[in-house]
Amino acid sequence: MEKFSVVQDERLRLLCAYWLSRRGDRPMPRSEDIDPAAIPSILPFIWLYDYVPPDRFRCRLIGEQVKRLFHPSPLGRFIDEIFPPERVPEITNRFLSMVVRRQATRTIGFCVVSGNRRVPGERVTLPLSDDGEIANALIGATVYDFPGEPTELLFMTESLQTTYIDL
Numbered sequence: 001m002e003k004f005s006v007v008q009d010e011r012l013r014l015l016c017a018y019w020l021s022r023r024g025d026r027p028m029p030r031s032e033d034i035d036p037a038a039i040p041s042i043l044p045f046i047w048l049y050d051y052v053p054p055d056r057f058r059c060r061l062i063g064e065q066v067k068r069l070f071h072p073s074p075l076g077r078f079i080d081e082i083f084p085p086e087r088v089p090e091i092t093n094r095f096l097s098m099v100v101r102r103q104a105t106r107t108i109g110f111c112v113v114s115g116n117r118r119v120p121g122e123r124v125t126l127p128l129s130d131d132g133e134i135a136n137a138l139i140g141a142t143v144y145d146f147p148g149e150p151t152e153l154l155f156m157t158e159s160l161q162t163t164y165i166d167l
Contacts, residue, residue: 003165004124006106009143011042012124016104019126019139026132027102027167034128034139036061045141048128049079049095056080057095057138066142069111094162098127099135102167109160111144120145127167 004016018039022029036046048061059074059082067073074082079091098105107123125140 003167004104004106006163006165007122007124008108009122011045011143012106012122012141014039015042015046015124015139015141016126023132026129028127028129028132028135030130030132031128031137032130036139042141045143046139047074047141048137048139051095051099051136051138052078055092055096057092060137063141065144069144095125095138097164098125098138101164102127102135104165104167105162106165107160107162 001013001017001020004013004020007013007016019029019034022033036043036048039046042063044063044065046061046063047059047066049057050060052058057079059077062073062075067075070082079095080088083091094105097103104127105123105125107125109121110118111121121142121144123140123142125138127135128137128139129135
């Protein structure tokens with residue numbers, strides 16, 4: 001867990017510990033090694049994107065708390081169909097870096113939602129691999145510190161600081 005010492009949120013630390021326990025001696029776990037239901041405290045915040053070469057990512061799974069930020073739901077859609085066009089290159093490049101370099105990330109900052117409200121949050125993104133060597137999916141979780149119970153909000157943009165973690 002030393003590599004993930006920058007992660008502050010306990011739920012995200014649980015995801016990191018689970019990911020580490022499932023990878024064993026490999027650089028990263030296989031997708032089939034991961035059972036999101038095994039970490040119920042993070043399930044509402046979890047998401048998973050499949051890598052579609054050469055440079056696209058499709059949302060395969062999204063937790064209810066994260067899904068509330070988007071309309072329509074990201075499920076089954078590509079990054080360029082989900083996020084504003086000005087954000088797509090940055091998100092795609094960050095995801096590609098994790099796939100190519102077998103890195104994890106910890107991101108902290110603000111999500112700007114409808115009504116120009118800035119909501120603080122933290123995110124962890126971890127690579128997965130069908131063969132344990134070449135990354136072909138990313139699993140992550142995003143927790144936001146909503147004042148009160150979050151309602152359905154429209155995700156607009158983010159102001160983030162990302163730390164890359166070599167595995």
